[in-house]
Amino acid sequence: MSETAERAPEDVAALPPTPGLGGGPWGAVKRAAAVLAQQREATVFVVAVLLVIYFWRASPAFLTKDNIINISQITAPVAIIAIGEVFLLVCGEIDLSVGFIFAFSPFFMHYLIDYYGVPAVLAVLLSLLMGVAAGFVNGFITVALRVPSFIATLGTGFILWGLMLTTSNAYPANIPDKAQGIGHWIGTYAWAEITWAIVLVIIFQIALSRTRWGLHTVAVGGNILGASEAGINVARIKYTAFMLTGFMGALVGMQEAFRTNSIDPSSGGYTPMFYAIAGAVIGGTALAGGSGTIVGAFLGAFVLSALTDGFNLIGISANPLNIIFGAAILVAMIANVQLSRLRRAGRTT
């Protein structure tokens, strides 16, 4: 799926048989494996399939409808936030504040509806816009004031966190009655979140790999001076990525509030953001910028969710889970670095 430096399917089909892979059915399988190995998502896809098989064998409950819904509801918020983070990571930035946009957006919607009488649909839209505005501020501090995004978003994250806690007095709030209707479509229905996630993943994977915007995002992360010299508006690309991440954070915040039927000041925070970045990295996005894949990040989010859910099902305590997560991130990162090196050297072709 990552078109940027991968071989397009039509060209792969036109390639002569790779020397050493042989002919016949076995050769075709080997060629298919070679093509798969060129896709950034290949490693995480194989890991995801193996995990499903392992947990299904270990606990048949893993593939029941209820558990699949459960996994989807863990996967979806991480995957949606990861969409924004992948765009940011690809263009060489990061957003640590997105979890606090997540936390603040449902409160913002609640204030607009219950204190200012704003219609529910408009309040939802304005809350999404609040996320976009927060992303713009992150972009402004990073691009215009030249503060590294790690620090800029650390600061804005604390501010949003403090704003949310101060305005809510750190008490949960109920979902406004007027918003219940629209809330079903946003997050209350069992499959709502994963449906949003899949649709958004498809749209933004296409945007990243098949549009000028995506190509320029990769160019900015790959060689910022070169991109600038080629005439690409680097600042605009970065602003857009921050605003996209803010939008995704605000959307997920409202989805989770509707799903749990409560606006909770303890939701969001650093955890979903770190899971999203971990998912992106496991899925093949380079932290150094210049390459990434939304589908890979979705698969990465699924792997993390399957691990969380699967270990719970087979009765392993949550305590060692972080060891597994840490190891998964390190292994994925090492594999990505080594595979990228091989791809560059042309040894996978």
Added chain:
Amino acid sequence: MTAPEPDGLSPVGGPPGTDPQAADGAVLRVEHIAKRFGAVTALVDINLHVGRGEVLGLLGDNGAGKSTLLKILCGFQPPDTGRILLNGEEVQLKSVDNARALGIDVVYQDLALIDELTVYHNMFLKREMVRWPLLNNRAMRRIARERLDAIGIGLPSVDVPVARLSGGQRQAIAVARAVYSDAKVLLLDEPLAAMGAKEAALILDLIRDLKQKGDISIIIVAHNYGQAIEICDRINLLQHGEITFDKLSKNTSVQELNDIVIEEYRRALLERQRSA
């Protein structure tokens, strides 16, 4: 060193006031361009011109201001003072895009290639073919292939990331990208820097082909005097932010250029000894 009078033998002559005939033929003319970066004066008072189909070599020591001048001419950064005339009309180069739209394109010393992107995406970077809203990859791939074949750059595939290519191939792709942008003025910043003989020959052939076609004016920033004299019609020497030498290539030599630069070193050394 005082600026010598232009030799009057160049196809389009020297700065305005010294060679009235020049004004008519110049595609690009630069008048009294100056640029400072804080306390550092990069360009003092630049006057140069290039005629239609002419190849102008811009030589000078490190830090003489060659790259700064090129970045001004391609719209990457604005000059502090002075003006730029294109076909006799003053133009404001507000951005790289703006300069490109006016027919001025550049190949930077760092090539402005994106390692992670394929050859064809690099060739079309910022000029992508789009079948809205998606990139028309199929068309870009086909045209990139045709263009590279036309200029004799043999690549097994345009789908490989440019990171996999040799220095000469990368340079050729950057030049091809600029050539096919319908540029009327092409700026090449150190096109042969850090290149082996075989790879340099590839680029020199490419420049010769462009020169033969005669419809693109080229300014080449170079370090190698021999190569510059061989490929360029005229040589300008940039020293301390000023053009101090302007001669047709056939009327100068590597020896003459070396003598000027050595004299400059001697002068600088003497000044340092006096001030010490």
